[in-house]
Amino acid sequence: MKFAVAFVSGLVFALGLGIGGMLLPQKVLGFLDVLGAWDPALVGVMGGGIAVMAVAWRVFARLPRPLCESRVCVPDRNRPVDARLVLGAVIFGVGWGLGGYCPGPSIVSLVTLAPPVLVHAASMAVGVVAYHLVWRVAEAAKAASSDAAVADG
Amino acid sequence: MDLSIFVGPLVGGLLVGVASALMLLGLGRIAGISGIFAGALWPAGGSDDDRRIDLSFLAGLLAGGLVLLWAMPSAFPTEWPRSLPMMAAAGFLVGFGTRLGCGCTSGHGVCGVSRLAPRSIVATVTFVATGMITVTLVRVLGGAA
Numbered sequence: 001m002k003f004a005v006a007f008v009s010g011l012v013f014a015l016g017l018g019i020g021g022m023l024l025p026q027k028v029l030g031f032l033d034v035l036g037a038w039d040p041a042l043v044g045v046m047g048g049g050i051a052v053m054a055v056a057w058r059v060f061a062r063l064p065r066p067l068c069e070s071r072v073c074v075p076d077r078n079r080p081v082d083a084r085l086v087l088g089a090v091i092f093g094v095g096w097g098l099g100g101y102c103p104g105p106s107i108v109s110l111v112t113l114a115p116p117v118l119v120h121a122a123s124m125a126v127g128v129v130a131y132h133l134v135w136r137v138a139e140a141a142k143a144a145s146s147d148a149a150v151a152d153g
Numbered sequence: 154m155d156l157s158i159f160v161g162p163l164v165g166g167l168l169v170g171v172a173s174a175l176m177l178l179g180l181g182r183i184a185g186i187s188g189i190f191a192g193a194l195w196p197a198g199g200s201d202d203d204r205r206i207d208l209s210f211l212a213g214l215l216a217g218g219l220v221l222l223w224a225m226p227s228a229f230p231t232e233w234p235r236s237l238p239m240m241a242a243a244g245f246l247v248g249f250g251t252r253l254g255c256g257c258t259s260g261h262g263v264c265g266v267s268r269l270a271p272r273s274i275v276a277t278v279t280f281v282a283t284g285m286i287t288v289t290l291v292r293v294l295g296g297a298a
Contacts, residue, residue: 002179002180002202002206002209003205003206003209004209005175005176005179005180006176006180006206006207006209006210006213007209007210007212007213007216008175008213009172009173009175009176009179009184009210009213010172010209010210010211010212010213010214010215010216010217011172011213011214011216011217011220012168012171012172012175012213012217013168013169013172013173013184013186013210013213013214013217013259014213014214014215014216014217014218014220014221015165015168015217015220015221016164016165016166016167016168016169016170016171016172017165017169017217018165018217018218018221018225018228018229019161019164019165019168019225019228020161020162020163020164020165020166020168020169021161021162021165021228022165023221023228023229023230024228024229024230025230025233025234025235026230026233026234029234029288032281032284032285032287032288033285033288033289033292034285034289035285035289036288036289036292039158040158041158041159041161041162042162043159043162044159044160044161044162044163044165044166045162045163045165045166045169046166046258046262046263046266047163047166048162048163048164048165048166048167048168048169048170049166049167049169049170049173049259049262049263049267050166050170050263050266050267051166051167051170051267052166052167052169052170052171052173052174053170053173053174053177053263053264053267053268054267054268055174056170056173056174056177056178056267057177057267057268059174059178060177060178060181063178065181066177066178066179066180066181066182067178067179068179068180069179069180069181069182071181072181073180073181073182073183073203074177074181074182074183075183075255075270077268077269077270078270078271079270079272080271080272081271081272081275084253084254085254085255085272085275085276086254086275086276086279087253087254088250088251088252088253088254088255088276089250089254089261089275089276089277089279089280089283090250090279090280090283091246091249091250091253091254091283092246092247092250092251092254092257092280092283093250093279093280093281093282093283093284093286093287094246094250094283094284094287095242095243095244095245095246095247095248095249095250096243096247096258096280096284096287097283097284097285097286097287097288097291098235098239098240098242098243098246098287098291099235099239099240099242099243099244099247100233100234100235100243101243101244101247102186102247102257102258102259103186103187103190103247103248103251103257103258103259104186104214104257104258104259106244106247107186107190107211107214107215107218108214108215108217108218108221109218109229110215110218111215111218111219111221111222112218112222112229114229114230114233115237116233116235116237116240117240119237119240119241119244120240120241120243120244120247121244122244123240123241123242123243123244123245123248124190124244124245124247124248125190125194125248126244126245126248127244127245127246127247127248127249127250127252128187128190128191128194128195128248128249128251128252129194129195129248130245130248130249131248131249131252131253132191132195132197132252135252
């Protein structure tokens with residue numbers, strides 16, 4: 001049941017992206033081109049999504065638990081803003097403005113087997129793996145330097 | 154302004170919202186696509202069930218893509234404004250940046266902003282702003298290289 005819910009959610013999500021125009025990089029770039037021939041239409045996608053979800057969060061607050069799952073896996077709303085978050089968003093935005101695809105549309109468009117999408121999605125996977133490798137090295141370096149500090153002390 | 158240009162995007166957005174609500178109310182999860190993609194690709198501490206849910210959602214995305222290909226082929230482009238090297242760079246930055254920033258247009262932009270989470274509002278304003286700056290720079294500096 002859980003997997004069916006996730007599958008249907010993914011399917012409806014993809015239809016929404018397609019009907020909304022988010023699978024057209026030219027349209028996405030037109031939306032981001034505020035100083036050029038700005039096409040504001042895609043405001044509607046985020047607006048529609050936010051409107052439904054604003055209601056869903058209120059309903060969610062009244063549920064004793066999720067309907068098909070025993071535990072909740074939602075991040076704390078009030079986690080602090082940090083430099084990592086902002087830097088990540090800066091980098092993501094540059095990538096979005098370069099290619100016109102955010103992650104969802106890139107994955108959905110894989111079905112076309114068009115080379116630009118295959119290249120984009122494969123590079124996105126490389127970026128995810130690169131992040132995890134860098135993070136692992138950074139954690140190891142942090143552990144090593146705290147060991148060194150203990151040794152020095 | 155001709156308001157009819159907003160109809161398709163708004164209908165699409167409502168569907169995106171319904172899909173996200175299904176994840177939240179059904180499974181107690183955020184429909185954050187960058188996180189789901191990364192979870193399927195590089196499971197970091199999740200259970201087998203977590204991974205299966207990620208994979209099921211991704212399978213749903215692809216199934217939806219196939220439905221669109223059949224029922225609404227105009228949802229997909231026939232040409233791209235950017236060269237392949239630019240698409241490669243773009244994909245890498247999207248993958249890396251969304252992991253560093255813990256989310257993308259779906260997780261922060263829709264799910265987070267709709268609960269007024271400060272992190273998501275800051276992230277969304279930031280990535281929309283740098284996206285706008287990037288598009289402007291590419292246009293001014295001459296194009297689709």
